[in-house]
Amino acid sequence: MxxxxxxxxxxxxxxxxxxxxxxxxxxxxxxxxxxxxxxxxxxxxxxxxxxxxxxxxxxxxxxxxxxxTFYKEERKKEYELPNVGGKVVMRFAPNPNGAMSIGHSRQAIWNDFFVKKYNGELILRFDDTDPKVKIPEKKVYKWFEEDLEYLDVKIHKKVRQSSRLKVYYKHAEDLIDMGNAYVCLCKDDFKNYKDGCPCREITPEENMKRWKLMFRDYGEGTAVLRIKTDIHHPNPAIRDWIAFRIVNNPKNPFSKERLWPLLNFASAIDDHEFNVTHILRGVDLKSSVERQEYIYKYFSWSYPETVYTGKLFFRGLKSTTEIKNMIKEKKIDGWDDVRLGTIGSLKRRGIRGEAIRNFILSMGVNKNEVKVDINNLYSFNKGIIDKESNRYFAVFDPKKIRIEGFKSRRVKISIHPDFPERGYRAINCGNEFYVQDNLQRDRLYRFMHLFNFLNNTFVSDKLVKDAKLIHWVPSSGNVKVEVLMDDNTKLKGYGEESLKKVNIGETVQFERNFFCILEEKSKDKFIYIYSHR
Structure with missing residues (x-):
């Protein structure tokens, strides 16, 4: 806020x-x-x-x-897809080499938004054809499905590219037969040929022989299949780009084939075969369209409509590569470590899928680069959980005090100030309490819902305007509370006895502190995960 x-x-x-x-x-x-x-x-x-x-x-x-960034005009805009002429089919295509992040969620949520707007179909396509560098992890496939469900993203069809290698091989052979693809053995020397390497002039028949050898005889790095493009294209990345390469020891969890398509080839084929009509794509991937359009031209296909989105930057959040390295170095516990921006981490902290969705949609979809503070997300979440979260007292770094002149009593406090129908929690109070604040001499204080005191001496029950309001717990009948904060530090203290009624997975507000979610409970200790203030 x-x-x-x-x-x-x-x-x-x-x-x-x-x-x-x-x-x-x-x-x-x-x-x-x-x-x-x-x-x-x-x-x-x-x-x-x-x-x-x-x-x-x-x-x-x-x-x-x-x-x-100011979103006022963006939020009023009615977002539409260009050239909608029939059933809208879109796809969300993550690489399952790491857990879904809030950055990933932008494309997923906006794809879902448009598909629901036009009563279309959304395909979840796992782009898992890199078995060497960005290696897929088997458990991550399921994580993506669970996280998408958490974000209310409805998937109509699931596709795993590693299960479609034969489809890609067939299209590659068709391109070879047409003379629009060739097997190149030039390795790094390719870039030294200004007008194309010698392999470019080999006949389709000879190229097909070389293609067959890629499956069994050629070694990794010795041969690649290239798509013929404009060899003098101003962007070197477009010039006869690589469509297939050999991987000797693939680490894909579902396939051990040694010949693998690169993303631009597999994606181009899939978008056509699954009748994708519209693609949401980052502005940094414009060259992908140029590459793939050569394939579409050779097969006389119509390329899907493309909507470009600007990059979304979250201050302080780690990339997938950084997270994998931190896990490997045992600097973090896993993909749901509370310091991360993964959906699993946010879910663990009690950040609702609805809040994430509303937050992402509030930023609009356009080509502009957007820099975002993750704290803005918490404002959306508070708007949801504030009404749901019952209130309790918890005192951290507790200090024991004795209030002279106060007679023991049983106090009843509303579970939620806006919903009296939820009832109350009852706390038995003696004259000894735990407090979190550092008390000052000659300062008038008021225990919330209880009484006023000065210099550890009871003054009155009546609400006094100038009294500083602080929270408390009695010195006995409490539960031990531990809160894992978003920087991985731990707060320890005491909570009121009513916390025993809280269920695992329930979000509460510790008054004058923060919102948190109960992750674990035992007779000796209640462990919460910090959400936000």
Whole structure:
């Protein structure tokens, strides 16, 4: 929330000499309707941030403003696919070499959005034809399916490219017969031939013989199948690009064949065979279209409509390669480590699939590069879980205090302030308590839902405006609580006895602390995973 307010206060400070609090609040609610339940908090935070921004000079404000993107116009736009003439068929095509990340989810969610909009079909296609570098992991296939279900992405058909090698071989042979593909033995010398290597001029018959040898006799790196293109194309990556290569010891979990298509070849064939009508593709993959269009031209096929999307950058999140290395080096526990941006990690932390989906859709789909702070996602999640999460007390780094003049009592506190019908939790209180705050002498405090005290002496039950509100737990009848934070540190303390009723997988709010989800419970300890504040 603070980041969002900061954005609009900065914007207003660059346009106007004075900033209207109500105007800022209106913009916040327009962009995040779920915040309407927190108007008082927004007003207070806005006033504080206005004072902070006043201390910045114009250059500093401009620099801060550059890291934000404004979505107001995007959110009003009705997103449509170009040239829809019949049934829409789209595909989400991940490489199952690592768990699905929130970055992956953008393409999945937008594909699903359009398919549902047009009552079409979405194919989950596993692009698993790299058995050497980005090696697929068998367990990851299932993870993707589970994560897509969590994100409410409906899959109509599943395809695994490693099961379709014979299909790709057949199309490769057809291209060889047509004289549009050839087996090249030039290795690194290929780039030294300005007008094409000698292999380019070999007859289809000789190329077919070489092709057969790729299955059994040629070694890895000695022969590749190339697609004929414009040998003088300004982009070297387009010039007679490689369609197949040999891998001597493939590590694909489903196939041990030694001849493997590269992604651009297999993808081109599949998009045609499965009648894909529209493709969402990153702007960084424009050259893929140019490569694949040669195949479509040779077979007289019509290329699918392509919608380009800009890159999505999340500050501080690790890439798939980085995560795999960290797991290998035992720096993290696994793909659902709380420090990661995988769907498994976010799910473990209680970030709802609905929140992720709404967050992704709120950014729109266009060619612009988008830099995002992951904290924005938590605002969407809070809008969902705030109503569902019952309230409890937990005290971390506990300090025991004794309140003189207080008589023991049993206090009843609402489980959720907005839903009295859920009932209450009852806490037995003596005159000894655990607190989290560092208490100051001669400062008036109020225990939430209980009483006021000064210098560890009971003052009154009546609510006093100037008393600082703090939470507490009694010194006995508590449960031990441990919270795994998003930086992998652990908070330890005591929680009220009512936490015994919380079920594993249930999200709660520890008042004045944060939201968290119960992962494990025993007689001795309750282990929670931090969600967000």
């Amino acid at each position: 603070k980041d969002l307010i900061f954005k609009y206060v900065l914007q207003a400070s660059m346009k106007y000499s004075s900033i209207d609090v109500n105007s800022i609040v209106g913009k916040i609610i327009a962009e995040r309707p779920e915040y309407k339940n927190f108007i008082k908090d927004i007003i207070k935070e806005t006033k504080d941030i206005i004072e902070e921004v006043k201390k910045l000079d114009a250059d500093e404000r401009k620099k801060h403003l550059e890291r934000f």
